Amino acid sequence: MAEKLTLGKALNTGLRRALERDPKVxxxxxxxxxxxxxxxxxxxxxxxxxDDRVIDTPLAESGIIGTAIGLAIRGxxxxxxxxxDGFVYPAYDQIVSQVAKMHYRSQGKVxxxxxxxxxxxxxxGAVEHHSESPEAYFAHTAGLKxxxxxxxxxxxxxxxxAVESDDPIVFLEPKRRYWEKGDVDLDLDPASAxxxxxxxxxxxxxxxxVLAYGPMVRTALDAAAAAEEDGRSLEVIDLRSLSPLDLxxxxxxxxxxxxCVVVHEAPSNxxxxxxxxxxxxxxxxxxxxxxxxxxxxxxTPYPAARVEEEYLPDLDRVLDAVDRSFGW
Amino acid sequence: xxxxxSPPDGELVQLLTPEGERIESVTGxxxxxxxADFTDDEYRxxxxxxxxxxxxxxxxxxxxxxxxxxxxxxxxxxEAAQVGSGRALRTQDMAFPTYREHGVLYCRxxxxxxxxxxxxxxxxxxxxxxxxxxxxxxxxxxxxxxHATGYAMGVTxxxxxxxxxxxxxxxxxxxxxxxxxxxxxAFIWAGVFNAPLVFFCQNNQYAISEPLERQTRIPxxxxxxxxxxxxxxxxxxxxxxxxxxxxxxxxxxxxxxxPTLIEAYTYRMGAHxxxxxxxxxxxxxxxxxxxxxxxxxxxxxxxxKQQIADAAFFTEVDEQAKREAVHLxxxxxxxxxxxxxxxxxxxxxxxxxxxxxxRAGFNEYQASFEGSAH
Numbered sequence: 001m002a003e004k005l006t007l008g009k010a011l012n013t014g015l016r017r018a019l020e021r022d023p024k025v026x027x028x029x030x031x032x033x034x035x036x037x038x039x040x041x042x043x044x045x046x047x048x049x050x051d052d053r054v055i056d057t058p059l060a061e062s063g064i065i066g067t068a069i070g071l072a073i074r075g076x077x078x079x080x081x082x083x084x085d086g087f088v089y090p091a092y093d094q095i096v097s098q099v100a101k102m103h104y105r106s107q108g109k110v111x112x113x114x115x116x117x118x119x120x121x122x123x124x125g126a127v128e129h130h131s132e133s134p135e136a137y138f139a140h141t142a143g144l145k146x147x148x149x150x151x152x153x154x155x156x157x158x159x160x161x162a163v164e165s166d167d168p169i170v171f172l173e174p175k176r177r178y179w180e181k182g183d184v185d186l187d188l189d190p191a192s193a194x195x196x197x198x199x200x201x202x203x204x205x206x207x208x209x210v211l212a213y214g215p216m217v218r219t220a221l222d223a224a225a226a227a228e229e230d231g232r233s234l235e236v237i238d239l240r241s242l243s244p245l246d247l248x249x250x251x252x253x254x255x256x257x258x259x260c261v262v263v264h265e266a267p268s269n270x271x272x273x274x275x276x277x278x279x280x281x282x283x284x285x286x287x288x289x290x291x292x293x294x295x296x297x298x299x300t301p302y303p304a305a306r307v308e309e310e311y312l313p314d315l316d317r318v319l320d321a322v323d324r325s326f327g328w
Numbered sequence: 329x330x331x332x333x334s335p336p337d338g339e340l341v342q343l344l345t346p347e348g349e350r351i352e353s354v355t356g357x358x359x360x361x362x363x364a365d366f367t368d369d370e371y372r373x374x375x376x377x378x379x380x381x382x383x384x385x386x387x388x389x390x391x392x393x394x395x396x397x398x399x400x401x402x403x404x405x406x407e408a409a410q411v412g413s414g415r416a417l418r419t420q421d422m423a424f425p426t427y428r429e430h431g432v433l434y435c436r437x438x439x440x441x442x443x444x445x446x447x448x449x450x451x452x453x454x455x456x457x458x459x460x461x462x463x464x465x466x467x468x469x470x471x472x473x474x475h476a477t478g479y480a481m482g483v484t485x486x487x488x489x490x491x492x493x494x495x496x497x498x499x500x501x502x503x504x505x506x507x508x509x510x511x512x513x514a515f516i517w518a519g520v521f522n523a524p525l526v527f528f529c530q531n532n533q534y535a536i537s538e539p540l541e542r543q544t545r546i547p548x549x550x551x552x553x554x555x556x557x558x559x560x561x562x563x564x565x566x567x568x569x570x571x572x573x574x575x576x577x578x579x580x581x582x583x584x585x586x587p588t589l590i591e592a593y594t595y596r597m598g599a600h601x602x603x604x605x606x607x608x609x610x611x612x613x614x615x616x617x618x619x620x621x622x623x624x625x626x627x628x629x630x631x632x633k634q635q636i637a638d639a640a641f642f643t644e645v646d647e648q649a650k651r652e653a654v655h656l657x658x659x660x661x662x663x664x665x666x667x668x669x670x671x672x673x674x675x676x677x678x679x680x681x682x683x684x685x686x687r688a689g690f691n692e693y694q695a696s697f698e699g700s701a702h
Contacts, residue, residue: 026485057517066473066475098466104674105464110456166678
């Protein structure tokens, strides 16, 4: 039965399912209990599952991840909420030096099935530290997996698949899309849903391949709709998994279109787009009609809210990149 | 406080003086009574542990000097703190070590070869913490205190506290670590969640070169008060007191009464690691003053005075220690270098397309040299 849910409610429902399915699954974070999280993603869960399974933690991000490691060694499957992207850095050491390496250094004897949920990206008019896109830091770290959902159905299934994963996962939630609605098939088993680490072509096209993830998928789709009016056919691929990347569909697409535009909110310098451009160039060199172009945030700190619309990639900047690709 | 000196009177639980005089019991400030009520067998057993642990440590230092280990972090001088606390653990208790807890590891009944792969550079010290109830060594200072706290929260959630046979957890760290945010966060969490946890701080007076006064203005054990749980300082060179204080704190934890901070006041007689040169930052007279408080000599003096052990016993212990050291050495020398392709193993639980591709590429590259003169 498909139901229309917001992305936020889809996450909430997915978390509820995960808690129901396995008594070892716990949620921990700041304000996740009574308040239900500042974005209400854990709304009602403490009331129904108890305060030893939905744990309001002290205000200390390294503590959240560090204790989650101990709980995972004890056999629990913690889902940690980092309240905002810009607050993950106090936990960076525990994530990069401990979470990411434990399976490797234990020669596979220790698994840390920890999910680190982070609302990320801008567009909500927030003060500084509340609109960042830290994905490259984590995608760069071996031992971590990084995924980003872009729509309610993916949010519902991907969060459940992440909880089932034997590897630690950084789970990025596009906070400005929390309120967007979409159909979610609540009866489908998550194991039968689109695989967690597989990309997906969300709009077929013939002229340009657009790669996006998280909040930029909607932007790319809007650009594709606008381009169609100009007679240009954009193929949009939602990467979904940023580490590992699943680029088979992207290679196939670029070999057909000969053009590729990558879109993300994070700054361009040494970002995901650079890796994508490098790999597509290696794999599709003889098919490319123009270089892979990037539409990204600027290489500045995230700016003040009143100018964030100028900072963030939007429909027009995507179309501009499409024009530049054709004009090369 | 004087650098490397004695703590103020009345702040240190001691049951065996440096001269080998046993103190029947000590009453802590909270009324807890600590007793040296061991059987003769137990006294002899503790002595045996101390001697073997020191001998194995010396063997590892020698192996490093001979190029067989890349580095070694010696526990010299800290044997009593480690043997005392290690022997106080029950089978069901879980320990989270730093990289220097070779003595605790030995007392847990774990083969001392286990961490040597890490120091030889043939692996990264991997074992299953749950199999040995002893976590892997942690090198990042203080990080493991949070892991221990989370694990202890899990013990509570599993309903394994509140009885005499409940489970307790012990987290080891040093004086330098007390300045880390993670350790302070662990104190907060353990207090808030009433975790069944013993924070065991071996204050060996130095964080590499930095003396204690670079880390604190007050005695470390007093920090516990600010976090809302008991703190106690024990003579870390006294194996009896280290045992008694740890046992009491573990029982406090297993009964569901929450965490305790133990500051084991000791001294790192050796270098921080084999790469360190302590003559650059501390004077010989200070080391000599601590030599007089040696953790092993005082037990031997006690055993002799009380006629609990005779010369044959001491000879036999020395011989066992030597045998175990030789056995350790032989096995270290036999440790093979890992195959280069193992670089790519266990990054993820079920592989990864990126790493798998790189492994295949590496193998192909290696194979391209086969049959060539190089």
